[in-house]
Amino acid sequence: MKHLIKIMIAITAIITLQANAAKPQLDVQVSVVKAENGNVNATLNITNNGNGQQKILGWYTDLNEEHIFSVKKDGVEVDFFGPHYKRQAPTDKDFIKLKSGQSLTKTFELSALYDMSSTGNYEVSYHVKSMHLYSNKGQQKKSERLAVEQLSSAISVIWLDGIEVKGTANKGKPGGGGGASDCIGGTCFTGRCDNSQKTEVISALAAADQITNSSVAYLSSHSANNTSARYNTWFGDATSTRYNTAVDHFDAINDAIDNQPITFDCSCKKSYFAYVYPTQPYKVYLCRAFWNANELGTDSRAGTIVHELSHFNAVAGTDDVVYGQSGAQSLATSAPDQALNNADSHEYFAENTPNQN
């Protein structure tokens, strides 16, 4: 047993020795800065302070390729939402060459890939380990091939004020505040939403809550034989059946905002506003036109959220019968039953722009 331990120590020592022997003189520094919009930018600098040329595997210099930063909040490792690739062994072209004295500098936005939405002290450092960090060891001896090489930086510390949830949205939601997924007060995020986007979505959801509450209030203070311009413009002539459908739809949209776990995904880069899969509540995919829209008003962020939630079969199961304000107005006149099946009609009723009583 004693012998075994001695042999183990000896082997470990040899591996460590070899790792040290192979370690090039690369200096790594990380500096972290908070942007005005809440995003967190980390600048990575790797400098070759040795005499000769050094190589480093390119994947380990890119946050979009590998998990290269350790982020801790108040001493606890923060979840990483970036990709984990399974790759083949590297070839020579995968290595970046640094001449003596040469540096490599890259900046990465961290809050899209690490949950940095809550208040606290964040410690960020560069730390990677690999069997192929500095060279392609395919031709070397087995012990050398299996040696793990590491490269680290000092820790950079930053204080972040968390993203606050305002208003009454999310009040009854399960799973708020923590958990393994990337959630803030019951609203969750996927698809690399950065802190700035999360802040904007939380605010848009509060605005959606506000216009939905206004819609529910309108519907409860009127009735099928006592509608006004706001209802008639977007849903046409009322019957008690139609009016009750409108009531049910807005109650369901309101329930989704207040009580259901809504997830927003920021990965879409298309020109669309947004999209959903009606059979998959309550996940909403946000696209470019959403980020360019105003928070309130016609075709706004708040209205888009109402539109998308109305599509879910578990909410109102609406379709896109016609698009746009003029189309929705014609539909209300020509086919009121279809207007109650049209997502945009719900959006425009809720947005109520220009304002009608």
Add this chain to the structure above:
Amino acid sequence: MFSIRLKWIKKNFIMLILFIAFSSITQDKALASMDKPKQNCSLSINSTQLSTDHVILNFSLENPYNKKMRLLIWHTPFEGFLSDLFIITNKDTGKKLNYQGPMVKRLQPQPEDYLSLTQNQRSSTTLNLSFSYHFKQGHYQVQLKKNTFHFEDEHLTPFLFTCETSTVNFSIK
């Protein structure tokens, strides 16, 4: 006398040709408008290798206007599954199948949202319905949900066309 007539024909030769050409064009136009309710749209299901995960629908459309047009492909089979395009009913249960694909809210049509069709040109597309609807063994019928197609001519004048297709029956064994 004969020579005078010949002269007259010579003189008016160009006018005559123009007259004949013009009358043939107007005749074409008249024929086209008489033909109007012809089958410009067609929907069919490929019956070979039909299975629960392989339900291939063919859709084709012939330019219904006698000129070059462009079609807004939103909500048509030409853009694939970005909205609920079909009404599919399981005839054994009488139930409508739920659309499993995405529904997209868009801003303005982009250049790539139009399909150009020259005069009489027919364009077709195929879709695997099983990507967006869950099938089991049984008897089904499928029809196009939205049949108002938005065309534009070269002067951007809008034309609304009703795309009449029949209901197609198929069985999955």
